[in-house]
Amino acid sequence: MVSDKTIGRISVYRRLLKEVAAKGETNVFSHQLATMAGCTPAQVRRDVMTIGYSGSPARGYDVAELIDSISAVLDPPEHEGIALVGVGNLGRAMLSYFVGRSPRLAIVAAFDEDPEKVNRVIHGCRCYPVNDMEQVIRERGIREAIIAVPAAAAQDAARRLVSAGVNGLVNFAPVRLWVPDGVYVENVDVTMALERVAYFARERVQERV
Amino acid sequence: MVSDKTIGRISVYRRLLKEVAAKGETNVFSHQLATMAGCTPAQVRRDVMTIGYSGSPARGYDVAELIDSISAVLDPPEHEGIALVGVGNLGRAMLSYFVGRSPRLAIVAAFDEDPEKVNRVIHGCRCYPVNDMEQVIRERGIREAIIAVPAAAAQDAARRLVSAGVNGLVNFAPVRLWVPDGVYVENVDVTMALERVAYFARERVQERV
């Protein structure tokens, strides 16, 4: 079991490595990856060690091999479909964001209660009525979902998703979700992010005085 | 100086406290807040201590006073306007999200290069052409910004924002931004969040076997 911090960073490394590969580079040193990722070389080496890959002192890491090693950890053994609940502005942003991304993780079903959206295909993804949620999720064997509904509707969405078999959630609603043990929730809290930025932006300025 | 973890949690506490206040409760115990926030009572007490508030063993914390103490840390001394760069789906989601929120932090100017959007008012916020960015930000004394543009445009947006005086950024683009010392960047990395959820959702299931 790898720590959540390391999982987050290797996800970033992989994205950077793909950029490096696109430039035609075949090898990369820990200090280069560290500069790109905004962390220390020691951190990169420790993370790489954690996932069981190793490079050579002479050439650093083989870009393609490191991408494969990271993918072996991050990627599900087979394609996994993701559900999206809520096709408002945020939901559509998620759809356009994940269109044409990693084939292993793609949004395959969206849910909304707006009759205008239901049964239409939005950004390449079919939108179902909320009432069909349990059925579609079971049929497709969906295990992860993105909650992009207003705060008041989030808990109920989570409950229904979990009851249909979902055990991983990305939650954009500004509420703490109650879920059974064994369900993993990652909260993306924009208000918190903004308040944090406002605080540290102020503090940093004062620091320099 | 308070740690970023604590700043994040007290932002959550404040939101929860406002819910508690709305129910008419005037006092709350650390274990109640902890349950709502998904952390331990000791953590709550430590955070409250850090920001210099204290409750009473008999009544716990006074809800209104604790909200005020948190606000004294989090809120800027006077109203601060925030800029939004990129009025696509994600940008509009941010606008509707922050409409009618805390009066202390509000999006006061949006920027986009789409002529269809420029000079219109969207969700109550005026949209300016990207070319006016420096000028509007200087005139309004804006210090924080949200970057909601595609990855390829993010670094340039950051550069222009910082050159105009912004020193706090919430970045939704999946790239690491290069900014001078003294500028605080909070990355909201949705791909990372989703990959993490996929990983831990899988691991947790295996754990139970």
Added chain:
DNA sequence: GCCTGTGAAGCTATTCACAGCT
């Protein structure tokens, strides 16, 4: 009895520093 405030302990994550390799 059940709460808060807090020193001290415990844990986790990060960084150091250097042996070993090319």
Added chain:
DNA sequence: AGCTGTGAATAGCTTCACAGGC
């Protein structure tokens, strides 16, 4: 000379556990 891999040290964060108060 400059890199990786990694045990050891450090730093930072969380939890324990209990004194003190109502």
